[in-house]
Amino acid sequence: RSTMEEPSGTHTKRKVVAVVGGGLVGSLNACYFAQRGFNVEVFETREDIRQAKIVRGRSINLALSHRGRQALKHVGMEEKIVSQGIPMHARMIHSLSGKQSPIPYGKKGQYILSVDRANLNKELLTEAEKYPNAKLNFDHKLQDWSPETGLMTFARSDGSTEHIEADLIVGCDGAFSAIRKQFLRRSRFNYSQTYIPHGYMELTMPPIDGEFAMKPNYLHIWPRNTFMMIALPNLDKTFTCTLFMPFEEFEKITMTSSASHFYYFRLPAQAMVSVKCSPYHIGDKCVLMGDAAHAVVPFYGQGMNAGFEDCIVFDEILNQFDEDLSAALPEYTRVRVPDDHAIADLAMYNYIEMRAHVNSKWFLFRKHVDNILHLLMPKTIIPLYTMVTFTRTRYHKAVERWHWQDKVKHKCFLSLSLSLSVLQIRPSVLGSVMWLHR
């Protein structure tokens, strides 16, 4: 691993990159830019979570899959993070009757990983700090910045302000991005934020007799039509359960209900938002990545993975354009927008489908048919979930291929049923012909 090496590109004045946001995508991006030899300054509003007593806010577990792993691999972090995750080979559907049915995520040996958000964030921050040309600035709240000059002003909690002039500002400050607000003030910026009617609440399922309360290597799902619960395993043998329920229902629940005896309610119900926008850049000065560019609802397990993949894609484009930001930034918008919009739409589609169908035999049947077709024709029929989760097929290409495959499947079924009906008809046709010639 190359983390402690001095960056090689010292032939020109090092570019100053301000990464706004020290969350998952921000801290990973810091590693990418540091590895490239840029002077990296990370600015995070909150204190250092490695010193924090309570980490508030976002969800506890995440599902790490191929795209996220590839992004970690580029900065030598894959092995370490994977070793701290728990493989989940299948969904485990819990029916109303209590029956459990596993549905594999892919082929034998393919799995997604349950990882702890806070731990992953800490590891990434520690990794970024290893680069001598990267500096982490906590307790720095963005106050103002100029997309023309790259001049930024940050407020400290002691009332002081700090200024920095950056060559590139990378907005990795999440779904409610402060950087993005400047984009919204400009003309011809397309933007949408859509809240879904469901909220979520996280609960912890403690171990039983020092062991996992359920089988650990699964993502457990309790589909119950209007509401749904999922559970992901943690290294400490607890499960983090996430209850998805329409806000109206949450409002009806009293905290004194029997559920509170079993689970510990961490937070009140949280809203879920899907954010899409375009362009991702302003001039040669600023670019949005991760949730700041494309917050997605969590029903495809791709939020973090898409954000991490942003880092690889931008890195590849920087190579392609020899670090010319005035060319790389528009290219990043051109290349990445359709993919991020595709995964945002897929996640929303899954939200609607999971509520409607995951409980039904039809859903199970289709998943099985897809997996069987994939086994029979591994190069022709690739389940959408596989393309999204276990490959780096561009998201929008995966969606295109999915539609194409659906057409092919439809045609196959059609010719199959036609052939069958022809076979049924032929005897009678033969019969009447024979009758005529009798």
Place this chain on the structure above:
Amino acid sequence: RSTMEEPSGTHTKRKVVAVVGGGLVGSLNACYFAQRGFNVEVFETREDIRQAKIVRGRSINLALSHRGRQALKHVGMEEKIVSQGIPMHARMIHSLSGKQSPIPYGKKGQYILSVDRANLNKELLTEAEKYPNAKLNFDHKLQDWSPETGLMTFARSDGSTEHIEADLIVGCDGAFSAIRKQFLRRSRFNYSQTYIPHGYMELTMPPIDGEFAMKPNYLHIWPRNTFMMIALPNLDKTFTCTLFMPFEEFEKITMTSSASHFYYFRLPAQAMVSVKCSPYHIGDKCVLMGDAAHAVVPFYGQGMNAGFEDCIVFDEILNQFDEDLSAALPEYTRVRVPDDHAIADLAMYNYIEMRAHVNSKWFLFRKHVDNILHLLMPKTIIPLYTMVTFTRTRYHKAVERWHWQDKVKHKCFLSLSLSLSVLQIRPSVLGSVMWLHR
């Protein structure tokens, strides 16, 4: 007309309504609230356009149709405004060869009106001012406001600030609404802004020998695939031409081109945005109307009409709930959001369709078929354009009916062609049967 009468509802303390924005919808709304007996304060950032030398900004002409007229009628303004408009009975399509083909908007006698935006705005402001309980405050820029208390702060150009506490704040401050920014800061507010790739530019076509340069009672259209021009007549015998063109194309045009000899370029190319959001209200304190709630692209001629209809709809709901704002505001969101979203979508649909088809014979053919079917079955088949433009059918109901009619038409055509093919086949069938029995 009742404009100078004292409002009758003096049994309780009059509600204070702050209308933010003195544009078309703001000034009309002021009349509505004043007529109801509320204490109305209109706050407008700019100076009084009745005193202004140059009116910058928005488009010059608007097409007033049924919904807008009905809204004006409620405050006794219809006749006056209609008398200052120019009826347009049909679109006049100018082909590449110079041929002109009229396509009527509806039945004989149905027309839309070309009205002057600035003049209409002035008339509405003057009308609002006639109410003793309405006050217009120009040069008042909204600085801050609280959706909890209704307290508002305005900045004057002399540097002073003014405060007011309103019972109801009505955001009529246009597509880039300052009121709406507060909505965006709150959780679970759905919002989208979509800029289209086209910009527009307005040009004036002067009279020729003191007369209109073209036939005045038409909305002239030059469909040219990627770009398009329309022209609306003015009372001074000029036409206001609006050139719609992709921004990329505008950038290519040099101002020294021959076009500048004929037309006077008023403004650089302007962007067009479609804004959708939900909810329209916060608690019992604030509500969005007009472009602030639903900016639409101008391709259905419904922007102003939809905004004016907002005033009627809110007025009806206030009556229904006996002016109980805590009930009326959520009801307004519930009722109006689907209709405004429908017209925003229709306008966008027309943007795409006009570019693709208005130039084609297929478009002309379909318009004619629709009009003929409407004449034959006036209660069954009503063209979408007629429902939108010449009735107050709820926009979303009009869209539903349109889809239903399309299905009916499709079925009719299908049975018609089936019947025809059966008729064609029968002779041969008869022939073979006869051959068999020979």
